[in-house]
Amino acid sequence: MTVLTSLPGLGPRTSAAIPTSAGQVVLAIxxxxxxxxxxxxxxxxxxxxxxxxxxxxxxxxxxxxWTAEHYAGDSKSPVGIFGLTDAGGLLPDPGTKLRYTQSSGFTINGTGFRNEPLAGSFDYVIAINYNRTPGTSPMDPTMPMGASRGGGIWLHVDHGGPTHACVSVPRDDMKQLLLTLDPALKPVVVMGDRGSLAR
Structure with missing residues (x-):
């Protein structure tokens, strides 16, 4: 079993900001x-x-x-450390321990920035707790910091191109992530560009 003394690519400031209660980290660099x-x-x-x-x-x-100060419509993902408490999708719960909301509201069509089809991108999602209320559906529109700071930022199924602010993961790996994350371990995502996270 490989055990690393620290998370790769993270500098002292970022490492110190990870909650000591976090037993799982999704690292997106x-x-x-x-x-x-x-x-x-x-x-x-x-x-x-x-x-x-x-x-x-x-x-x-x-x-x-990426940006350290995300605003709605800036087409950048927020840099930071955020909780992962709630999931959902168009498809039924695959067996995750996270709270899961299945809804037809996760239906998406159209094409992405590279003209790739977006259908299926929200088959599985995990809400990133940026400007949202934990313990609610990923589709909950409540934004505690105000709408100008953006919201609805998720981990979701990769569609083969850039997102508006979310982080995407290949379909099979997204499903595996849902099956592995455990709310008892208080999972977080540490996300950002390589230079920012190295601080």
Whole structure:
């Protein structure tokens, strides 16, 4: 079993900001501040450090990269550490321990920034607790910081291109993530561009 003493790519400030209660970390590292390519990997806290999942997944973030201060419509993903408490999707619950809301409201059509079809992107989603109320459906429109700061930011199924602000993960890996995350371990996502997270 591989055990890392620290999470790869994280600097002292970012590492120190991870809650000590967090037993699972989804680490999403973007290639640069302007890149929409992201590597995503799950880590579980074990004695002596962190155990990585077997493989890292290749996904996407917002089309214009990352920002430390996200606003609605800026086409950037927020840099930060956010809880993962609630999930949902168009498809039935695959067996996750997270709260799960199945709804036809997760239906999406049209095409993305690379003219790729978006259908199926919200078959499975995990709400990222940025400007939202934990314990509610991912579709809950409540935004505690106000609508100008954006919201509805999720981990969701990758559609082969950049997002508006979400982080996407390949379909099979998204399902595996849902099956692995455990609210008892208080999972968080640590997300941002490589340079920001290295601080």
């Amino acid at each position: 973007g290639a640069s501040t302007t890149s929409s390519d992201t590597t995503v990997q799950l880590f579980t806290r074990v004695p002596g450090g962190w155990q990585p999942a077997a493989l890292a997944w290749q996904g996407h973030n917002a089309v214009d990269g």
